[in-house]
Amino acid sequence: MSTQPSPGANALLHRALQHVEDWEQSWGAFDKHPSLGVDPDRLDNVFDEYLERLEGNYPFHHPHYAGQMLKPPHPVACAAYAAAQRINPNNHALDGGPPTSQMETEVVADLAAMLGLPDTALGHLTGGGTVANLEALWVARELRPDQAVAVAENAHYTHGRMSDVLDTEVVPVSADARGRMDLDSLERALEQNGIGTVVLTAGTTGLGVVDPIDEAIPLCEAHGTRVHVDAAYGGFFRLLTEDAAPEIEGFPAERFRAIEDADSVAIDPHKHGLQPYGCGCILFRDPAVGRLYQHDSPYTYFTSDDLHLGEISLECSRPGAAAGALWCTLKALPLAPDDGLGPILTACVQAARTWTEAVEATDALRVVAPPETDIVSYVPATTESSLSAVHEASQALFDTAMNDPDDPIFTSVYQLSADALTSLHPSLTADRDEAAVLRSVLMKPGHETYAESLVERLSTLAMESV
Structure with a gap:
């Protein structure tokens, strides 16, 4: 099935809201109660502050965000919801x-x-x-x-x-x-x-x-x-x-x-x-x-x-x-495997495989366990084989990647028990009850394209921190 580029989010939203406004007016005009009015200067100030504060969010929409389970809604959903x-x-x-x-x-x-x-x-x-x-x-x-x-x-x-x-x-x-x-x-x-x-x-x-x-x-x-x-x-x-x-x-x-x-x-x-x-x-x-x-x-x-x-x-x-x-x-x-939502889901699952392969190809990172869906777990390669070393290296790479001023990458950390980690990697010494590992949730289909380059960047940061 061939597809054409869909309208942008703003165009869909404008169309949706204009239609509702026309529908409202079809019921006849009426005077809005004056108590619903807002002082224009106050409204401008409120919205300026509100929109500025929204900029404090992490870039959940961007492929560089591969942290928590946060997936931007589709523009169709946003327009229909509005x-x-x-x-x-x-x-x-x-x-x-x-x-x-x-x-x-x-x-x-x-x-x-x-x-x-x-x-x-x-x-x-x-x-x-x-x-x-x-x-x-x-x-x-x-x-x-x-x-x-x-x-x-x-x-x-x-x-x-x-x-x-x-x-x-x-x-x-x-x-x-x-x-x-x-x-x-x-x-x-x-x-x-x-x-x-x-x-x-x-x-x-x-x-x-x-x-x-x-x-x-x-x-x-x-x-x-x-x-x-x-x-x-x-x-x-x-x-x-x-x-x-x-x-x-x-x-x-x-x-x-x-x-x-x-x-x-x-x-x-x-x-x-x-x-x-x-x-x-x-x-x-x-x-x-x-x-x-x-x-x-x-x-x-x-x-x-x-x-x-x-x-x-x-x-x-x-x-x-x-x-x-x-x-x-x-x-x-x-809801079809080869149309609509199916290819989006496929891209996410494939992104996890691409990410895993890229990690396995580096000397700076190690896969914790192969993915089943679209979540990948991995750790920095450490010279020491203790859980403490793994924990500290994972936390350090998480902080470094997220706070990089030029090219930040947002991952997340997950605490795994000593029993689980040593079962998956018997060479590790359990000197603590649990340890942090890195976890990337690849919920956006764009991650399939960006996975390899993001891992390459994480690998570089891991090597620089050694």
Whole structure:
């Protein structure tokens, strides 16, 4: 499929806002209340200060930023969000946002299909992965009130925090050196504890690895245990398991495919779905769990007998703009392995392979573990073989690269346990409990082009610091 250059972000935004303004005027002019006015000089001063302060951000949009999980939203999403935000629909009830509520229903169905869930799956958008996972754990508690939740020790910390909120017991499960759930430890937990639900992770926020979902789900089924997959970070990579997707070395396709057998899945469109923050999603295989949300409201659900999104959500007011932006984005960039979003995801995963190959080609850096998704871990080569030396060298290179006045590169650091590091690199001496390693999150497709040159620059800085 050939493509033409798309309009710039400013042109899309102008078109979107102009259309909404015309729509507003079609309802008839009216006098704005004088209390809404702002003194022009004060407004100029406020905006001057505001815009200047925004310049204090790191350049999240630039390939030189390969630090945390920060991905700029697509211009299509920004323009669509701004247009709906001007109207400010509320997707809690149908009368609060009829068009965006319908859009939400459609994009939730699209996400469920991408993940392999049945077309009867129940779901809705959320404020992010934290709320999506909270709802999954809440449903788990309601379905199995006297049973615990098993979570791998390298799973996102939100599961522990939300379990505290829900007063639900958490049983920790050991992880291997790469950070993936250990199946032997899981089996022992299932045999020795009253486990109602197991949380598996499709893309950890540390090293981007994927739990052995394909092996863990049958194990859970044998013990009559439910499975929730936290695919907040990596869920969109399931697109790359389809036949039309390219084969990528080290990509755990079989584990992503197995998401289709989960009882619930959390996914974050504000990560690899190119959306602004405030867009997560929770999906349930069994639509009957909707009964758990049942509640009565004396003033919200009156325009239609159809299901209102607020009737299947723990959140009340939710931005219709988030649904509108996601709907528009997925129409412009479809959920397909070889079109739309697929090539973007492929470029990110390939960038991690290019980055890894470039690190392996240097004498100044060492790969900690090969990537599974789009996150790479590495350390400076040190003359000493202690964890302390690795820790200090990693921290020093992180600081030097970020603060370089001429050519800064933004990475991040990640603390790995002594057991994990010495298992991955037996030559290291464990003289401390954990050590920092460098971590690059290659979420932008442009990283595929820049990976080699960025590693070359990091290598130069590492050698200069020796």
